[in-house]
Amino acid sequence: MLKSETKLILEVCDLHANVEDQPILNGVNLQVYAGEIHAIMGRNGSGKSTLSKVIAGHPAYKITGGTIKFEDNNLLDLDPEERARLGVFLGFQYPIEIPGVSNLEFLRVSTNARREYEKKEELDTFEFEDFVQEKLKIVKMDPAFLNRSVNEGFSGGEKKRNEILQMALLEPKLAILDETDSGLDIDALRVVAAGVNKLATPNTATILITHYQRLLNEITPNYVHVMANGKILKTAGKELALQLEKSGYDWIEQISSNKEENQ
Amino acid sequence: MKTECLEWLEQLPSPDGVLASEQLIGRESLRNLGLPKKYSEAWRLTNLKRIEKILKLPLAQSNQYENSIDKNQWPEIPKDGVRIILNNETNYKTNLPNGIRFLSNDDIKETINLSHQSIDETNDWGVSVNKACNNKLLALKVDGLEEQSLEILIPSQKETLNPSRILLVLGKKAKLKLLQVIIGEGKSSNNNLIQIHLDEGSELNHGLICFGKNDSSLFTQACIKQNIDSKYELNAIQHGWSISRFEPRVFQQNGKAKTKLNGLQISSEKQQLATHSLVNFNGPEGELEQLQKSIAADQSHCIFNGAVKVPKEAQKTNASQLSRNLLISKAARIDTKPELEIVADDVKCAHGATISQLQEEELFYLRSRGIDSNQAATLLLKGYCQEIINNLPVAAERWQILNQIIENLNK
Amino acid sequence: MTGQNTVDKLVSKPYKYGFVTDIETEKIDKGINEDVIKLISRKKDEPEFLLEFRLRAYKQWLKMKEPNWADLKYPKINYQDIIYYAAPKKSEKKASLDDVDPKLLETFDKLGIPLSEQKRLSNVAVDAVFDSVSIATTYKEKLAEHGVVFCSISEAVVDYPELIKRYLGSVVPISDNYFAALNSAVFSDGSFVYIPKGINCPMELSSYFRINSGDTGQFERTLIIAEERSSVSYLEGCTAPMFDTNTLHAAVVELIALDDASIKYSTVQNWYAGNEEGVGGIYNFVTKRGHCRGKRSKISWSQVETGSAITWKYPSCILQGEKSVGEFYSVALTNNLQKADTGTKMIHIGAQTRSTIVSKGISAGKSSNSYRGLVQIGPQATGARNYSQCDSMLIGDQASANTYPYIRSQQPQSNVEHEASTCRISEDQLFYLQSRGINFEEAISMMVSGFCQDVFNQLPMEFAAEADKLLALKLEGSVG
Numbered sequence A: 001m002l003k004s005e006t007k008l009i010l011e012v013c014d015l016h017a018n019v020e021d022q023p024i025l026n027g028v029n030l031q032v033y034a035g036e037i038h039a040i041m042g043r044n045g046s047g048k049s050t051l052s053k054v055i056a057g058h059p060a061y062k063i064t065g066g067t068i069k070f071e072d073n074n075l076l077d078l079d080p081e082e083r084a085r086l087g088v089f090l091g092f093q094y095p096i097e098i099p100g101v102s103n104l105e106f107l108r109v110s111t112n113a114r115r116e117y118e119k120k121e122e123l124d125t126f127e128f129e130d131f132v133q134e135k136l137k138i139v140k141m142d143p144a145f146l147n148r149s150v151n152e153g154f155s156g157g158e159k160k161r162n163e164i165l166q167m168a169l170l171e172p173k174l175a176i177l178d179e180t181d182s183g184l185d186i187d188a189l190r191v192v193a194a195g196v197n198k199l200a201t202p203n204t205a206t207i208l209i210t211h212y213q214r215l216l217n218e219i220t221p222n223y224v225h226v227m228a229n230g231k232i233l234k235t236a237g238k239e240l241a242l243q244l245e246k247s248g249y250d251w252i253e254q255i256s257s258n259k260e261e262n263q
Numbered sequence B: 001m002k003t004e005c006l007e008w009l010e011q012l013p014s015p016d017g018v019l020a021s022e023q024l025i026g027r028e029s030l031r032n033l034g035l036p037k038k039y040s041e042a043w044r045l046t047n048l049k050r051i052e053k054i055l056k057l058p059l060a061q062s063n064q065y066e067n068s069i070d071k072n073q074w075p076e077i078p079k080d081g082v083r084i085i086l087n088n089e090t091n092y093k094t095n096l097p098n099g100i101r102f103l104s105n106d107d108i109k110e111t112i113n114l115s116h117q118s119i120d121e122t123n124d125w126g127v128s129v130n131k132a133c134n135n136k137l138l139a140l141k142v143d144g145l146e147e148q149s150l151e152i153l154i155p156s157q158k159e160t161l162n163p164s165r166i167l168l169v170l171g172k173k174a175k176l177k178l179l180q181v182i183i184g185e186g187k188s189s190n191n192n193l194i195q196i197h198l199d200e201g202s203e204l205n206h207g208l209i210c211f212g213k214n215d216s217s218l219f220t221q222a223c224i225k226q227n228i229d230s231k232y233e234l235n236a237i238q239h240g241w242s243i244s245r246f247e248p249r250v251f252q253q254n255g256k257a258k259t260k261l262n263g264l265q266i267s268s269e270k271q272q273l274a275t276h277s278l279v280n281f282n283g284p285e286g287e288l289e290q291l292q293k294s295i296a297a298d299q300s301h302c303i304f305n306g307a308v309k310v311p312k313e314a315q316k317t318n319a320s321q322l323s324r325n326l327l328i329s330k331a332a333r334i335d336t337k338p339e340l341e342i343v344a345d346d347v348k349c350a351h352g353a354t355i356s357q358l359q360e361e362e363l364f365y366l367r368s369r370g371i372d373s374n375q376a377a378t379l380l381l382k383g384y385c386q387e388i389i390n391n392l393p394v395a396a397e398r399w400q401i402l403n404q405i406i407e408n409l410n411k
Numbered sequence C: 001m002t003g004q005n006t007v008d009k010l011v012s013k014p015y016k017y018g019f020v021t022d023i024e025t026e027k028i029d030k031g032i033n034e035d036v037i038k039l040i041s042r043k044k045d046e047p048e049f050l051l052e053f054r055l056r057a058y059k060q061w062l063k064m065k066e067p068n069w070a071d072l073k074y075p076k077i078n079y080q081d082i083i084y085y086a087a088p089k090k091s092e093k094k095a096s097l098d099d100v101d102p103k104l105l106e107t108f109d110k111l112g113i114p115l116s117e118q119k120r121l122s123n124v125a126v127d128a129v130f131d132s133v134s135i136a137t138t139y140k141e142k143l144a145e146h147g148v149v150f151c152s153i154s155e156a157v158v159d160y161p162e163l164i165k166r167y168l169g170s171v172v173p174i175s176d177n178y179f180a181a182l183n184s185a186v187f188s189d190g191s192f193v194y195i196p197k198g199i200n201c202p203m204e205l206s207s208y209f210r211i212n213s214g215d216t217g218q219f220e221r222t223l224i225i226a227e228e229r230s231s232v233s234y235l236e237g238c239t240a241p242m243f244d245t246n247t248l249h250a251a252v253v254e255l256i257a258l259d260d261a262s263i264k265y266s267t268v269q270n271w272y273a274g275n276e277e278g279v280g281g282i283y284n285f286v287t288k289r290g291h292c293r294g295k296r297s298k299i300s301w302s303q304v305e306t307g308s309a310i311t312w313k314y315p316s317c318i319l320q321g322e323k324s325v326g327e328f329y330s331v332a333l334t335n336n337l338q339k340a341d342t343g344t345k346m347i348h349i350g351a352q353t354r355s356t357i358v359s360k361g362i363s364a365g366k367s368s369n370s371y372r373g374l375v376q377i378g379p380q381a382t383g384a385r386n387y388s389q390c391d392s393m394l395i396g397d398q399a400s401a402n403t404y405p406y407i408r409s410q411q412p413q414s415n416v417e418h419e420a421s422t423c424r425i426s427e428d429q430l431f432y433l434q435s436r437g438i439n440f441e442e443a444i445s446m447m448v449s450g451f452c453q454d455v456f457n458q459l460p461m462e463f464a465a466e467a468d469k470l471l472a473l474k475l476e477g478s479v480g
């Protein structure tokens, strides 16, 4: 792929972040161009979720160095909601339950916030109902879920579908899906993958955080990154995922620690 | 302190009407009680200055009745609905639905005598004040198998202390949806006592909306006696009073009844809102599910005191109580105190309490979808209230309380 | 064998520590007045400032009213009918262990706390208090090598008057409550611990309190000071003979932790509880409080309360230093007619202070067991956090379990979370264990000890097992 011809959407440079004075990210570098799909893999605790939350602007993480550029914006200067309106979307690994807050109202308010930024007209309650119905089909979700509280009492798979539904409504430029495949049965996985494929366009990009090849069978990544200790250790093509599935993470960490010793 | 109470008692009119004997009882116990005292556990946190003010207000008179609130602000009554307005007219000329009737004076006396066992006014200031000065009684009986619904509206009276009392009896297997609305405005005080008797197998869904404004204050006592197989569900909302104290007491006389108590108090400015609940299980296999929520904003103060008593007779009781509190301002204060007293070994009792700010994770989730932080906070506050408000009888919707609450919180 | 049958066969084992040591004791006359206080002070050769402290406390006490707790009904105490000072004769000077009356050494041997050089516990230093005085402290020299002071408070008054002046009454003021005032006026002995800067105390410290005389009140006073970056673990144990009169025990314990210091204070309380009819037993009215003065300091209370006719005790933490930590782990077991009202107060003053409360109450027989707690988040305590868990277990339908957790918050940037539950030993669980060949008695004690595990885990190793055994012993015959 000729990079110079496509647009750089996300550029993470030497990103360092702490939580409660504990360094978690130790210099992450990542470039994502329009039309690309990236997969990030790595052991539990290697910092994948932290990276995604830092990109989305979670207030618990303190940035101690580096930059994040999204198109022409310096993301670190922006509030989480501003990033979302620009088109950054994070599908959470553990979507939170918010009792009492109606799912439908939540979806409508957030969709309109994004549309306002995109200079699209606001959808009133009725228009939104139609809009949502259409998107529900993509994730094969029961409309009954709209009348419940946000994620409350949803099963693991239902929560993940609700995440993809939000992605469909917000039409982001960059979607980061943090272990959206974990805990899904085969059918649900297909639905989610089909949703992601359907929403991917040449002008948008996707980052998949995952542990499993089975998702990458459905969505083919251009690049596979391996994270360890808050850094990206290795980047390669889709074949890397297959190799990881077979041999685990040890060998990569081995190689990289050897490299560090040699330096 | 005692003398102020005595002075107040002296200026009361002489006992009269169907409640004359009650007035004597109330006055006698007030003579002993005096004003509430700081050192008694039940009043320790109460702003007693505001309580003193209440007794300075003249008593509402039946001939000069004037609501503090513009009637036009009340939502319309739905076509097939019935609203009883408890003002100072002694006759409530209302067409009651079939299945609901007024109790005769003899019935009233009998029911009141019965309830003496469950109300201990010698120790109860709010009830004593009500009994001492009140001659306004609405006494209703619900019979039959058909579900009835009813709205009772209690407006405040300008610059007066306005007592009122409701006696509600549900016969065997009777069902009622009751919406009780108490509104206060200006310098006024309401004191409402509602006694409810639920016979075997009866069901009551009791919505209580208490909305005050400005300098208004409120005492509400609800005494509920439940016979076996009855169901009582209460959803009580308090908001906007300078001082308000709500005291629901539930007695499961012979156990084996279901009680659900939901409460929501939202205080702002310098208000002090309190709920002191008591659930007493007097027989086996009783159930209680209690959820009390508070939001304290500005310089306000929310208090919850929830007592649950499970004596030896009450084996196989299943009770849970949860007190969830939101403290959304640096100058606000929340006190919460569950009280569990258990003497039966085969029971399940759990309680919990939390006090916190809005959850950061929840706010972030909403913000990460493009909703700005004010709007996100509003959504969360709404959701927080909605968990209780949604359970009110449908008739409550017309009162649009959620919007008012949010408006006041955003001031 | 049915449950009922088993119960009939199980007879509560007699209180193991109920013997009386026959020793010549010097007692002063019954009653309290200024002369008695002066006499106590003189007997202890105290400096003037301490006598003044006592007299001030006495005056305060006279003005105060005995607390009147709804849950703790007991016959009125006649304070003029108590002896405020009793000491074994010959005990006043104790240059070395050799000078200690062999009868006393024997007593502590019998209690499982050998003091003599050959037999003493290898990694625990013990201060042994008999009635009103400390009779011996082991390992003093070894501790002194590290600069750690561990001695009776009477000695400390003479040897370290500056520390006593500075800290005594600084955490529990003399006017704090009725019993604290009384203690401040007449306290007899107790332990003093001082850990200098940067020192981790090389061994466990422990005090063992023994009431021997039936008509004597015990008013011990403990003061522990942990300087910056120091740490110490301290354990107290208590027993008393069986008398059919009630004996008053009103202790005051003060802990002070400076920057980065940590104090762990464990109690295994097994005072005589009275007989099945509730005759006799100790009235245990104790004020224990720790002050986390320093940044990142930590005070942890763990207690196993099994004895006393009445217990009234709320070991508390004042969390003043930024990021300081308070902990309270408690097992309170009551049987027969015992009454326990115990819990804790966590007063969050400083920013980012944290506290944890785990309380397990077990009530059997006709006893009453209450948890009473206060968690207070002050206006300055941004980022403060508390988690409390209070569980009760009821055994039999005559016992009562009460829970009164008080929470107050004035700081929105804080989190308080309280959970409580009540449970009983279910027949299914019992059956499961029995079907695996475990006998009824053992099954009960396994489950009780499982219920208490979170707390036992906090006790120093040596004592965790003991506490477990103690519970099993106490519970015998109470299950039906």
Ligand SMILES: Nc1ncnc2c1ncn2[C@@H]1O[C@H](COP(=O)(O)OP(=O)(O)O)[C@@H](O)[C@H]1O
Pocket (backbone or CB within 6 Å): A019, A020, A024, A042, A043, A044, A045, A046, A047, A048, A049, A050, A051, A060
């Ligand atoms: N909010 C937080 N508070 C404390 N530790 C955190 C927090 N978020 C992440 N961590 C720690 O950071 C490390 C990386 O976590 P995470 O990004 O969730 O890893 P991954 O998603 O790769 O499994 C882990 O050790 C985790 O415990």
Ligand SMILES: [Mg+2]
Pocket (backbone or CB within 6 Å): A048, A049, A050, A093, A178, A179
């Ligand atoms: Mg993760």
